[in-house]
Amino acid sequence: MTDTVRILMCPPHHYDVDYVINPWMEGNIHRSSRERAEQQWNQLYEVLTGLAAVELVSPEKGWPDMVFAANAGLVLGDRVVLSRFLHPERQGEEPYFQAWFEANGFTVHTLPKSLPFEGAGDALFDRAGGWLWAGYGFRSELDSHPYLADWLDVEVLSLRLVDQRFYHLDTCFCPLTDGYLMYYPPAFDAYSNRLIELRVPAEKRIAIDEIDAINFACNTVNVDRTVVVNQASDALKEALNERGFTVEETPLTEFLKAGGAAKCLTLKVTEPRRDTPKVSTIQSRVIHLEGHLLDSGLVNRALDTIITGGGSFQVLNFDLGKQRQDTSMAEVKVSAPDQTVMDDIMGQLIDLGAVSLPREVAPAALAPVVQAGVAPDDFYVTTIYPTEVLVGNSWIKVEGQRMDGAIAITRAASNGSDQGPVARCKLLRDLQVGEDVVVGSKGIHTLRTAPSLKKKTDDFSFMGAGVSSERRVELVVEQIAWDLRRIRDRGGKVVVTAGPVVIHTGGSEHLKSLIQGGYVHALLGGNAIAVHDIEQAMMGTSLGMDMKRGVSVQGGHRHHLKAINTIRRYGSIANAVEKGVLTSGVMYECVKNNIPFSLAGSIRDDGPLPDTQMNLIEAQADYARLIEGADLILMLSSMLHSIGVGNMTPAGVKMVCVDINPAVVTKLSDRGSVESTGVVTDVGLFLSLLVQQLSKLTGQYTYI
Numbered sequence: 065m066t067d068t069v070r071i072l073m074c075p076p077h078h079y080d081v082d083y084v085i086n087p088w089m090e091g092n093i094h095r096s097s098r099e100r101a102e103q104q105w106n107q108l109y110e111v112l113t114g115l116a117a118v119e120l121v122s123p124e125k126g127w128p129d130m131v132f133a134a135n136a137g138l139v140l141g142d143r144v145v146l147s148r149f150l151h152p153e154r155q156g157e158e159p160y161f162q163a164w165f166e167a168n169g170f171t172v173h174t175l176p177k178s179l180p181f182e183g184a185g186d187a188l189f190d191r192a193g194g195w196l197w198a199g200y201g202f203r204s205e206l207d208s209h210p211y212l213a214d215w216l217d218v219e220v221l222s223l224r225l226v227d228q229r230f231y232h233l234d235t236c237f238c239p240l241t242d243g244y245l246m247y248y249p250p251a252f253d254a255y256s257n258r259l260i261e262l263r264v265p266a267e268k269r270i271a272i273d274e275i276d277a278i279n280f281a282c283n284t285v286n287v288d289r290t291v292v293v294n295q296a297s298d299a300l301k302e303a304l305n306e307r308g309f310t311v312e313e314t315p316l317t318e319f320l321k322a323g324g325a326a327k328c329l330t331l332k333v334t335e336p337r338r339d340t341p342k343v344s345t346i347q348s349r350v351i352h353l354e355g356h357l358l359d360s361g362l363v364n365r366a367l368d369t370i371i372t373g374g375g376s377f378q379v380l381n382f383d384l385g386k387q388r389q390d391t392s393m394a395e396v397k398v399s400a401p402d403q404t405v406m407d408d409i410m411g412q413l414i415d416l417g418a419v420s421l422p423r424e425v426a427p428a429a430l431a432p433v434v435q436a437g438v439a440p441d442d443f444y445v446t447t448i449y450p451t452e453v454l455v456g457n458s459w460i461k462v463e464g465q466r467m468d469g470a471i472a473i474t475r476a477a478s479n480g481s482d483q484g485p486v487a488r489c490k491l492l493r494d495l496q497v498g499e500d501v502v503v504g505s506k507g508i509h510t511l512r513t514a515p516s517l518k519k520k521t522d523d524f525s526f527m528g529a530g531v532s533s534e535r536r537v538e539l540v541v542e543q544i545a546w547d548l549r550r551i552r553d554r555g556g557k558v559v560v561t562a563g564p565v566v567i568h569t570g571g572s573e574h575l576k577s578l579i580q581g582g583y584v585h586a587l588l589g590g591n592a593i594a595v596h597d598i599e600q601a602m603m604g605t606s607l608g609m610d611m612k613r614g615v616s617v618q619g620g621h622r623h624h625l626k627a628i629n630t631i632r633r634y635g636s637i638a639n640a641v642e643k644g645v646l647t648s649g650v651m652y653e654c655v656k657n658n659i660p661f662s663l664a665g666s667i668r669d670d671g672p673l674p675d676t677q678m679n680l681i682e683a684q685a686d687y688a689r690l691i692e693g694a695d696l697i698l699m700l701s702s703m704l705h706s707i708g709v710g711n712m713t714p715a716g717v718k719m720v721c722v723d724i725n726p727a728v729v730t731k732l733s734d735r736g737s738v739e740s741t742g743v744v745t746d747v748g749l750f751l752s753l754l755v756q757q758l759s760k761l762t763g764q765y766t767y768i
C-alpha cells in the first residue's frame with residue numbers, strides 16, 4: 065500500500081438514479097439496486113484500501129450523486145477549488161463537500177455561483193508534466209479554467225468534450241503514471257485532439273475503442289502501476305500490461321446506470337504540487353450584436369458559431385426591443401482556449417456582423433507581405449459584406465469588397481503628399497511585397513446590411529432569400545420579371561451567366577428576346593454556351609439534336625466542332641457576325657446589341673472558340689469587370705460559372721440562380737447573402753415563363 069496516496073469516497077447509502085442529467089440516466093430512474101450498489105462499492109473500497117488510504121465523507125439524504133466524490137472539487141497540495149455544479153440536482157452537495165475540505169485543513173476556493181465547474185470530474189493532472197487538463201463543453205465552463213490556473217498556480221490546457229455520453233473529462237480521459245494517457249479521441253473536438261497529440265508523445269498515448277469507452281474503461285483509478293477499472297477488453301488489458309500496468313477489474317454496473325464508475329466514485333486528495341508555470345491561454349472578448357436578432361436567427365447562429373468553433377459564451381445583456389420594428393441588441397462574452405481558436409471564432413462572428421465593444425476595440429493587426437502573392441499567416445479572409453478596418457484611429461472602408469480575399473493596407477499619395485491609409489480587398493495572387501495585410505480578427509467590422517441594399521429595398525422587397533420549389537416558380541418568375549423591368553427602366557445593370565443547357569432546353573429563343581428587350585447588360589459563360597448557340601444558329605442542332613423536331617441528326621455530333629471551326633476561321637464571333645456568317649442566336653444578339661460578353665475557358669472545352677479566354681486569371685478579371693455595378697445577376701444552369709460569379713460578387717447585388725439541381729442553388733444561398741434567390745426548375749421553362757411575364761408587364765414587348 066502507498067501511504068502517500070489518500071482517496072476520498074462517499075458510501076452509497078442514499079444512492080439511486082432519481083433524475084436524468086446525463087444520457088446514461090435515461091430509462092434508469094429507480095432501476096438501480098441499492099443492495100448491489102452497496103456490494104459493488106464495498107468491493108471497490110476493498111481494492112482501493114489495498115493501494116491507498118481511503119477516507120470517507122458522510123453521504124447525505126436527498127443527494128444521491130454524492131457517491132461520485134470525484135465531483136467534490138479539485139485538489140492540489142493543500143488547496144481545493146470547490147465544485148459549482150451545473151444542475152440544481154447536484155448543487156446541494158456543495159456545502160457538505162466544503163465542510164469536509166475545511167475540516168481536513170484545505171484552503172477552499174469558491175467560484176462565482178454562475179460559473180459551473182465540476183471538480184476532478186472535469187480536471188485531471190498530467191502525471192509526468194504536472195499540468196492540468198481541464199474539460200469543458202457539457203458541465204464545466206471554459207471561463208472557470210483561468211481561475212484554476214490562478215488559484216492552483218498551474219498550467220491549464222483546455223479540452224472540449226463533444227460527445228454527450230462522455231460529459232465529464234474523467235469519463236473519456238485518464239492520465240496515468242509516467243505520463244501515459246488512456247483516452248477516447250472521438251469524445252474531443254479536433255483542436256483538443258491536436259493539443260493532446262502535441263503534449264503527449266505517440267508512444268505514451270493509449271487510444272481506446274468505443275466498446276471500452278462505453279464500459280467506462282477511462283474512468284479508472286490509477287495508483288502507481290495499478291489501474292482499477294469497471295471492465296476492460298482483452299486488447300486494452302494487453303496494451304496496459306505491455307506498458308507495465310496491472311489491471312484490476314471490479315464491476316460497477318449499478319453506477320454506470322447513473323453515468324459513473326471507479327474514478328467518479330473517488331477523489332484523490334493528495335495531489336503533490338509540481339513546478340509548472342502558472343499559465344492559462346484562455347482568451348475572452350465581449351462582442352455586440354444588433355439587428356433583428358431573433359427573426360433572422362442571428363443570435364442562434366452566433367452562439368452556435370462560438371460553440372462549434374471550440375469556445376464558450378456568456379450572454380451579458382440581451383435587449384429584445386419593444387415594437388415589432390425595433391431591433392434587438394446582445395452583448396456576449398466569448399471565451400476560447402487560445403488565441404488561434406479565438407481568431408477563428410471572431411472571424412466568423414465578424415462575418416455575422418458582430419462588433420467588439422468600444423472599450424475593447426483595438427486597431428487591426430497588420431503584417432507585411434514578404435513574398436509576392438503570399439499573405440502572412442493568420443490573414444483575415446474577407447467576405448461578401450462591406451467591411452471596415454480600424455487603422456490608427458480611424459475606421460476605413462475596404463475597397464473592392466469580395467469574398468476569399470485579403471485586406472491590403474497601403475498609403476495613398478496625391479501631389480507628393482500622404483493622403484492616409486487605403487484598405488483594399490485583394491486576391492492572394494495580387495499581393496505585393498511591401499504591402500501590409502490585416503491579420504487576426506481585431507479592428508475589423510462588417511456591415512451585414514449593405515447600404516446599396518437599403519437603397520434598393522423596394523425593388524426587391526418581395527424577393528427574400530430562399531430556394532423556390534416547383535410550386536413557387538411562377539410566383540418567383542413574376543417577381544423577377546417585375547425587378548428586371550424596374551432595373552431596365554431606371555438604367556440599371558443586369559448580368560446573365562449561362563451554361564449550354566439554356567440552348568439544349570430551347571431557352572435560346574427566350575434569352576435572345578431578353579437581350580433584344582434591353583434586359584441583359586453583360587453575358588458571362590464558358591465555351592459551351594457559345595458553341596452550342598452557334599451550332600444551333602448555323603445548323604439547327606444543339607449537341608447534334610435537331611432543336612425543332614427533337615430528334616438526333618445523323619452525324620450531328622460533329623456539328624459543334626464544325627461550328628467552332630467556322631468561327632475560328634473568322635477569328636472571332638464578332639467577325640463572323642460582321643461577315644454575315646453568323647446571323648442569329650444569343651451570341652449574334654450580343655454582338656448586334658453591343659452587349660459585352662466574356663467566355664471563360666475550362667479543361668473540357670472543344671476548340672476553343674477564339675473568344676474563349678483560356679487564361680483563367682484573365683478570365684476571372686474579365687468577369688469581375690463585367691460584374692462591377694450590377695444590380696442583379698441571373699444565373700442560368702451553370703454550376704461552374706454561377707458559383708465562380710457568386711464568389712466574386714459583393715453583398716448588395718441580387719442573385720437569382722436557376723438550376724434543376726437544388727444542391728446548386730442551395731450552395732449559392734449558403735453564401736449567407738440575403739439577396740440570393742434560388743429557383744429549382746428547368747431553365748428552358750423558366751426563361752419561357754419569364755419572357756411571357758415580361759410581355760404581360762410591358763404590353764409592348766412581344767413574346768416570341
Ligand SMILES: NC(=O)c1ccc[n+]([C@@H]2O[C@H](COP(=O)([O-])OP(=O)(O)OC[C@H]3O[C@@H](n4cnc5c(N)ncnc54)[C@H](O)[C@@H]3O)[C@@H](O)[C@H]2O)c1
Nearest residue numbers: 563590591592666669670701702703704723724725746747
Ligand atoms: N464542348 C465544349 O466545349 C463544352 C461542353 C460542355 C461544357 N463545357 C464547359 O465546361 C464547363 C462547365 O459546363 P457547364 O456550366 O455546362 O456545367 P456545370 O456542370 O457547371 O453546370 C451545369 C448545370 O446545369 C444544371 N442543369 C442540367 N439540366 C438542367 C435543366 N434542364 N434546367 C436547369 N438546370 C439544368 C445542372 O444541374 C448543373 O448545375 C464550362 O466552362 C463549359 O463551357 C465545354
